Amino acid sequence: MKLLVSVLRRASAAAAIAVPCQKFLSRAIVNSAARYIKPTTSSSFHQSVVLAQCVKMLDQRKTFSPDFFFRQLFDEQSHTYSYLLADITTKEAVLIDPVLEQAKRDAKLIEELGFSLKYALNTHMHADHITGTGYLKQLLPSTVSVISRSSGAKADKHLADNETIAFGRHELRALSTPGHTNGCMTFVVEEQGIAFTGDTLLIRGCGRTDFQEGDSRTLYRSVHERIFTLPENYRLFPAHDYKGNLETTVAEEKRYNPRLTKDIEAFVEIMNNLNLPYPKMIDKAVPANRECGLYDIPKEN
Ligand SMILES: N[C@@H](CCC(=O)N[C@@H](CSS)C(=O)NCC(=O)O)C(=O)O
Ligand SMILES: [Fe+2]
Numbered sequence: 001m002k003l004l005v006s007v008l009r010r011a012s013a014a015a016a017i018a019v020p021c022q023k024f025l026s027r028a029i030v031n032s033a034a035r036y037i038k039p040t041t042s043s044s045f046h047q048s049v050v051l052a053q054c055v056k057m058l059d060q061r062k063t064f065s066p067d068f069f070f071r072q073l074f075d076e077q078s079h080t081y082s083y084l085l086a087d088i089t090t091k092e093a094v095l096i097d098p099v100l101e102q103a104k105r106d107a108k109l110i111e112e113l114g115f116s117l118k119y120a121l122n123t124h125m126h127a128d129h130i131t132g133t134g135y136l137k138q139l140l141p142s143t144v145s146v147i148s149r150s151s152g153a154k155a156d157k158h159l160a161d162n163e164t165i166a167f168g169r170h171e172l173r174a175l176s177t178p179g180h181t182n183g184c185m186t187f188v189v190e191e192q193g194i195a196f197t198g199d200t201l202l203i204r205g206c207g208r209t210d211f212q213e214g215d216s217r218t219l220y221r222s223v224h225e226r227i228f229t230l231p232e233n234y235r236l237f238p239a240h241d242y243k244g245n246l247e248t249t250v251a252e253e254k255r256y257n258p259r260l261t262k263d264i265e266a267f268v269e270i271m272n273n274l275n276l277p278y279p280k281m282i283d284k285a286v287p288a289n290r291e292c293g294l295y296d297i298p299k300e301n
Contacts, residue, residue, distance in 0.1 A: 057251040060233045062193035068170060069113075070192075072237065072246065073106065075099040078129035078281075079240045082106065083196055085189070086115045087168020094119045094167045096187060096196050097239050098132030100293055106132065107139040118167050121146040123198025123239055124184040125153045125289045127212060128279035134294035145292050148176065151183025154292045159185060172196075175226045179219020180207030186227060194235045201227050202238045203245040206259055209271050211278065212286070216271040220264050228254050 064070055069086035078099060084106070086093035093115035098106055110117050117140045120133040125147065133145040133155070146165065149158035159165075161176035170189065177186045177200040184207070187196040199207030201223050209216045227236070232251035253260065259270050279285070288295035 053251070057233050057249060061235065061249070062233065064192050067168075068189075068192055069093070069115075070194075071109075073102065073109075075102050075129065077101065079242050080126075080129055081237065081239060081241065082132075083237060084109065084115075085167065085170070085172070086113070087170050090168035091115050092118045092167040094121060094165065094172070095132075095136065096121050097123055097126075097198070098136055100130040100132045100135055103132035103135040103139060107136060110140065116140075117143045119144050119146050119157070119165055121165070121187065122151070122153070122155070122289070123187065123196060123200075124148070124181045125151045125212070125286065126199075126239075127282045127286055127289075128240075129281055130285050130288045130295070131293035134292040137292075147292075148174065148183040148185045150176070150178070151181065153183070153290050154294075177201075177219075177222035177226050178213075179209060179215055179217075179222045180212075182213040184222070188230065188234075193231065193233060194237065195227065195230060196237050196239075197227060198239045201236060201253060201257075201260070203236075203241055203243075203248045204253070204257055206257070208274055208276055210274070210276070211282070216268045217264060219271075220260065220267050223260050228260075 067088045069084070069088050071084040073082040073084060074080070075082070080097060080099050082098045082102065083096040084093060085096070091114055093110060095106060095117060098120055117136065120136045120143050122131050122133060137143045137145055144157055145155040146157045146159060147153050147155040149160055159174045162173060164171045164173050170191065172187045172189045175186045175188060177184050177197070180199040184198050184200050186198060186200055189195070200219065206219060206223065208214060209219055228250060230250050232249065232254070234250045236248045236250060236253065255261070259267055262270065
């Protein structure tokens with residue numbers, strides 16, 4: 001027994017030294033990697049620098065505050081992500097980009113977790129699915145629906161650029177990021193280092209600009225001026241992904257987005273040649289979303 005106690009003591013003393021050492025060393029290695037890696041060619045040197053920067057930005061990723069709740073939710077039909085955020089202390093919650101067909105699922109989850117839904121927000125007037133905000137207002141009557149004023153859609157609260165929405169001690173800031181539609185907004189939670197980009201910026205892609213008020217040059221400027229200027233370690237969460245990706249970062253998209261790393265003229269050319277089929281639901285979704293999704297919704301018994 002004595003032997004076991006002594007072994008455990010030694011092991012924990014070793015760990016107490018090893019963990020900070022490891023952290024210090026990994027940071028030191030990353031910081032100096034670009035200077036000490038021996039280049040064989042200038043392009044492999046460049047790759048080493050980019051890799052070192054990427055490791056560094058992962059190293060510096062923020063973790064959520066203990067009183068901040070985050071849950072990513074998915075609708076398989078439209079490939080839409082919705083995001084439930086809450087203050088764990090006060091239980092006030094917000095839901096970003098809910099989908100009509102998932103409103104009951106979302107309401108059940110919110111009730112099970114003991115949250116009270118304060119705001120149901122849309123990043124923009126969606127074209128591919130009907131928003132769940134109107135229906136959630138019926139299911140959870142405390143809910144206030146929110147969208148940007150420039151979307152032209154009905155809601156209880158209309159947001160202007162830079163306006164904030166509070167839930168408990170947390171808040172998100174709405175940045176106007178038009179281009180996919182006029183009313184597109186990106187919601188940023190600065191304390192947690194995260195942003196919800198709607199369809200403005202998708203993972204290694206971006207929202208199309210060939211319907212509603214789409215404009216490629218405007219979208220390019222929105223991304224470069226309002227999203228790529230956020231700190232590089234910010235985690236980004238889009239409204240859709242069609243390949244199973246969950247999230248990205250500012251640093252990743254600035255380096256690897258195949259559309260937005262190009263200059264503006266090349267970007268416009270890419271966007272003019274996407275040749276995507278129109279969303280199947282567009283003729284139903286846009287008129288419904290103009291009414292906050294309160295359009296042909298299921299009646300409660
Ligand atoms: N096939 C889907 C619609 C897919 C689509 O058009 N997605 C939009 C976002 S929803 S408005 C988009 O901007 N896509 C960009 C891209 O590069 O894919 C359907 O029929 O609903
Ligand atoms: Fe969209």
